[in-house]
Amino acid sequence: MSDQSQAILQQVEQARENQTTLSIHGARSHDFLLGDFAEAEQIDMTRHHGIIDYQPSELTLTARAGTPLNEICQQLAQHHQRLPTDFPQHADNATLGGALAIGHSGSGRPFLGAIRDHVLGVRLLTGSGEIVQCGGQVMKNVAGYDVSRLLAGSRGQFGVLLDITLKLMPEPERQISLGFEMDENTAIRQMNELAGRSLPINACVNDGKRLLLRLEGSEAGIASAQKKLGGEAIEPSAPLWQSLQRQSHEFFRDDTPLWRVIVPATAPQLELENDHHSLIDWCGGLRWVHSENISQSDFIHVSNLGGYLESYRRATPQTAPTRPQDVMTDIQREMHARLRQAFDPSKLFNPALSI
Template sequence: MPRVFEPADRSAALIEQVREAIAARTPLRIRGGDTKAFLGRPIEARSLDTRAHCGIVSYDPTELVVTVRAGTTLAELDAVLDEAGQMLPCESPAFDGDATVGGMVAAGLSGPRRPWAGAVRDFVLGCRVVTGQGKHLRFGGEVMKNVAGYDVSRLLAGSFGCLGLITEVSLKVLPKPRAVLDIALEMSADDMVRKLVQWRDAGLPVTGACHAGGVLHLRLEGGEGSIRAAQAALGGERGDGSFWRALRERSLPFFSDPRPLWRVSVAVGAPLAPMPGDALLDWGGAQRWIKTEASAAAVREMAAGLGGHATCFAPSLTSDPFHPLPDPLLRLHQRLKAQLDPLGIFNPGRLYAAL
């Protein structure tokens, strides 16, 4: 049964747990809904649960900004925004309603709209975080200037909790589109790439393009007139939006294949090279989900050849699920870790063994 919490500020209790861990040199495994436990390296540490620290702190729809505690579920946040006719455009997966806002930022997973609207980090305006020195600091916005030239609030996006404990996040939100067109068009992946360039030049308001099984699923959002014109020009079979919800939550039949799952991220316009297995092409081909029995080395060699990187979503396949970093970049990560978490308390080794 899911646990239900009353909206509450539990930051004092979280800070105390962090300070106790610092004093005892005890590593902490930060968790919210634990919906991304499958992603990253396994770690041995005491669990620090953020879900009791939940609720909307402030929200003024006219300002397009919401501030929310880290343990708040995405489902709750989406419901509040929906009532005001607004949304968080990055479309992070809610994973059956259990994913939390803190986990969304820490994992940095973005949904189908990401190439056209932006990633999770692009909507993070500020945050409060408990550091490895036991300090509760606020970053971003006009409250506190980021130290050492780093945009700390955005650095936390995709850090998997290795830099600190997020307690509160301020997010930019946008109005929901007035009209949406969801259609399916039979075409090859190569034709998809060419058509997307033509549609972009024609000004079509594309906010989703996913190719699977010889079918391009296309989503357009905008004014009612432009959507009617697009539908007349494109044709195709009209959908009800369920495809995009299933893609966001990774619940399409493609993802139920028992073979290991990989996500290969490449630059927009990268060649559509043969994949070592079955592929689903999201983000107009820039994000390529692959189901394959190929080795980690083979998948990463293919990704590197396309100028991209590969992340393994099957923890049993490799001890290093994230693409290896070049030495200079790894050293930069290590310096950041040393600045914010000098004793290595938070999620040690979750991203890389050297962190």
């Protein structure tokens, strides 16, 4: 347990004075998304770590941004509680702050919500060197602008996340996973049809061969749903979903460049120009694609489907990881730039992402 707020504040004040820049790092599992930060001085958030307040009966937790998600999960498990949705966890020490700053969500996204849906409040150190508390610890709060959720996906552009308060979930009585042999297009349709029915499903994935469902809830509810759905039970159930959350699943072990494709959930199987293979998550809304070469017409194809395509891991020099602003419209970029100006007027943080 260590509160480094003051040390981080000093680092920020120093940088303001010296007119240098700062890059913010947690477990470094997503450093590849921060662009080139070689010039910037680094803020190591893993030192700012520890659970500040955990109230099992309130279903809320406040922790410092550098606290590993693993540590939080262990604490919650002792009270039969857990994180409210799937948090990507690509390293053993992946942090809470990193998860919110990157803002990507795991397989539960369509059913349990994104990470931001469960953020109740944050303490933020802005580029002006001020520490502000936004939101709070209660479930409902509409006082002031919703800065805590705004920060989801901001990648450190708006300031240093210090502490985060989250809503939690009770651990369900039972989890099962069901598999059904199915091609991609059939799976996409099936996922969306199932999501429209009153069933305790909270994740739908297609690994290229099978439709995989995760069901969670009460013993009785799961038993009756399993009877309705049929399919082959996958046992044990939890490792499959953990491997997706940690990107340790076989699909992610491929050495070719990995692309993250966001499309409307019902968009058909992607028709890309070159060899590729995909894993469909988020009930169809997220397509992970391995491909050596994504062509200009592929970008247009995805855009015509109503989505966008990001270069993610193992980007080639020609395809550096996509920055958020690369997939924004001009006016969206302009709004982001103006907001950034409000939080970090001297552009101290994560300069490579600057708009």
